[in-house]
Amino acid sequence: GAVVSQHPSRVICKSGTSVKIECRSLDFQATTMFWYRQFPKQSLMLMATSNEGSKATYEQGVEKDKFLINHASLTLSTLTVTSAHPEDSSFYICSARDQKGSHTMNTEAFFGQGTRLTVV
C-alpha cells in the first residue's frame, strides 16, 4: 500500500520555541493532506486540510497563526507549531490521499506514523 512518512516521531521542546513536523507521501502524489491532533485515549480531531499550492483550510477553533501549515509540493506538507506551550503537547498525525482519488469517496487516506510532541 501507499506510504506516508511523518517526521519526527517524537519531539521534546522548550516552551516558546517552534517545532516543525513533516508529512511526506513517498510513492504517490497527494493534492490534499490532513492534519489531526489526538489527545490521550481520545479520537482524532481534524485541525486543517492542507492543499498543495494554496492556503490550508482550518477547522473552527484552530488558530492558524499558531499552527502554520505549508503544502509546497505534491509530496510534502509541514505543520509548524509556533511559540509552543505545554498545552500544545499532544499526538499529531497526518494523512494523505492519492491525488487520483481526491474527489472520490472511497479512496482511503494513508496515515503517517504520528508525532508525539512534548512541550516542557
Next chain:
Amino acid sequence: AQKITQTQPGMFVQEKEAVTLDCTYDTSDQSYGLFWYKQPSSGEMIFLIYQGSYDEQNATEGRYSLNFQKARKSANLVISASQLGDSAMYFCAMRDLASGGSYIPTFGRGTSLIVHP
C-alpha cells in the same frame, strides 16, 4: 450532533473468539463512505476496511467484516478468530461530502479492544 458514535469505550474478547465493535453514524447525504481503522499503541493508523453507502454487499477483508445496516445507520466491525495482536484502539470513520465539494473524514471516539489469551 455527533456524526460517528462508538458506544463501547472498551471491549474484551478471548483469543480465537469473534468480537463486534459498534458504530452508528449520522448523515443526510445519500453518498458516503465508512471506514474502520486500527491504532496500536505505537500510534499509527492502519486502514482495515471500507464500505460505500451504495454497496449492496457487506465488505470483508480477511478476518474483518463490516455489518452494514443502512436503515439503522450502523456499520459494525466484526473481527473473527481474534488474535493477541488485535489488541488496539479501533476507530470508525465516515467520509461524506463537506462544503467545498471535498470529502472530509470524521472519526468516532474509538473502542479499546483487549484480547485475552
